[in-house]
Amino acid sequence: MPTKRTLAAFAAAAALGLPTFAAAQEVTIGVSIPAATHGWTGGVNFHAQQAKERLESLYPEISITITTASDPGGQANDLEDLVSQRNIDALVVLPFESGPLTDPVRRVKDAGVFVTVVDRGLEQEGIEDLYVAGNNHELGRVSGEYIREQLDGQGDIVVLRGIPTVIDDERVQGFQEAIEGSEINILDMQHANWNRDDGFEVMQDFLARFDRIDAVWAQDDDIAIGVIEAVRQAGREDELFIVGGAGMKDIIRRVMEGDRLVPVDVLYPPAMIATAMDLTVQHFVSNGPVVGEYILGSPLITQENAEQYYFPDSPF
Numbered sequence: 001m002p003t004k005r006t007l008a009a010f011a012a013a014a015a016l017g018l019p020t021f022a023a024a025q026e027v028t029i030g031v032s033i034p035a036a037t038h039g040w041t042g043g044v045n046f047h048a049q050q051a052k053e054r055l056e057s058l059y060p061e062i063s064i065t066i067t068t069a070s071d072p073g074g075q076a077n078d079l080e081d082l083v084s085q086r087n088i089d090a091l092v093v094l095p096f097e098s099g100p101l102t103d104p105v106r107r108v109k110d111a112g113v114f115v116t117v118v119d120r121g122l123e124q125e126g127i128e129d130l131y132v133a134g135n136n137h138e139l140g141r142v143s144g145e146y147i148r149e150q151l152d153g154q155g156d157i158v159v160l161r162g163i164p165t166v167i168d169d170e171r172v173q174g175f176q177e178a179i180e181g182s183e184i185n186i187l188d189m190q191h192a193n194w195n196r197d198d199g200f201e202v203m204q205d206f207l208a209r210f211d212r213i214d215a216v217w218a219q220d221d222d223i224a225i226g227v228i229e230a231v232r233q234a235g236r237e238d239e240l241f242i243v244g245g246a247g248m249k250d251i252i253r254r255v256m257e258g259d260r261l262v263p264v265d266v267l268y269p270p271a272m273i274a275t276a277m278d279l280t281v282q283h284f285v286s287n288g289p290v291v292g293e294y295i296l297g298s299p300l301i302t303q304e305n306a307e308q309y310y311f312p313d314s315p316f
Helices: 004-016 039-058 072-084 096-112 137-150 166-179 197-207 221-234 247-254 273-285
Strands: 027-034 062-069 090-093 114-118 130-134 155-163 183-191 215-217 241-243 292-296
Touching: 004 183, 027 039, 027 114, 027 273, 039 062, 039 221, 062 072, 062 273, 072 090, 072 096, 090 096, 090 273, 096 114, 114 273, 130 137, 130 273, 137 166, 137 215, 137 241, 155 166, 155 273, 166 183, 183 197, 197 221, 221 241, 221 247, 273 292
Parallel strands: 027 062, 027 090, 090 114, 114 130, 130 292, 155 183, 155 215, 215 241
Antiparallel strands: none
């Protein structure tokens, strides 16, 4: 199994257009991703299209088809079409949800297709050949450690989760481990589906039910945008602070400007889809297999280092 360093080298070679071994025949790659239902997936769509154009230009023998789906059923249908109509050699899939996509991806694998799973892992291990993701456990841990430190190990907080997926579970596990043994009390924990409208509604409910909230773990920057609006409408900005995650440019700008309500963020880049596509292509054009895991880090973004993570021209 190649190491992370080996995989990174393959990806860098593709990105930089360095010489590689050409594929012996044409290769068709299907990329199946969620539609741009929120900012992060909007970034995924942007980076997937950019990677398609770059890779097809770099490797004329590579053909890439991108499909987007608005729900798990639609994505499962897309996978069937990619196999039956496009006759794909490889699939790069970011599952809309882990559970409903596990069997459809398994059927693609059983058809002899090389499978790369991105971000939202499947409920059964070992189906995919390659897994590319951010470090979800670390994202939760880094967020929990920061909140624990800022509250001196005690206080009342609320948690807004994402969509029910493996990665959401991993984030929550990392967060809970980070605050374990402290006197930090989670008043409530609800799913907000990585969506700013849901984040707004869930946070409104929290604010109505709890007279005192010391901090909010929003987990995701889209959720955080909704949380910010709910807090401001309630006039409770001076009571708490919010920790999101992903690296949305609007949140990074707030961190750069020293916004007390949003003092930090935790990185989880949507550009990981491009990394996954790069590595999948390298499986076919390099002289060795590219399999295993490629896990990106989740550093804490502070006012001191925020500028290096701020990309004003990005859609996210």
